[in-house]
Amino acid sequence: MPKQKTHKGTKKRIRLTAKGKAKHRKSGTSHLAARMSHKRTRNLRGTGLLDKTETKRVTKALCGNSY
Numbered sequence: 001m002p003k004q005k006t007h008k009g010t011k012k013r014i015r016l017t018a019k020g021k022a023k024h025r026k027s028g029t030s031h032l033a034a035r036m037s038h039k040r041t042r043n044l045r046g047t048g049l050l051d052k053t054e055t056k057r058v059t060k061a062l063c064g065n066s067y
Contacts, residue, residue, distance in 0.1 A: 007061035014050070014058050016066035022050040022058045 014024045026044045033041050050058060 004063050006063050006065060010058055010061040011065075011067050014062070016059065016062065020055070020059065022055045023047045024050060 014022050016022055024047060026046070026048045028036075029041075029044050
């Protein structure tokens, strides 16, 4: 059986924590922030965590590796 390859798009966007949770950068922060309310831009700062159901899929795509 060949080895499963790491999904490179997932590798660039998501990182696994020590406990196995998936951290990601929140979307909508790169540009066009002037039209957003200050509350919304403030809440988009930092990283977010994925839902447990999505985390299972991401862990499989990353083959258990964290980058």
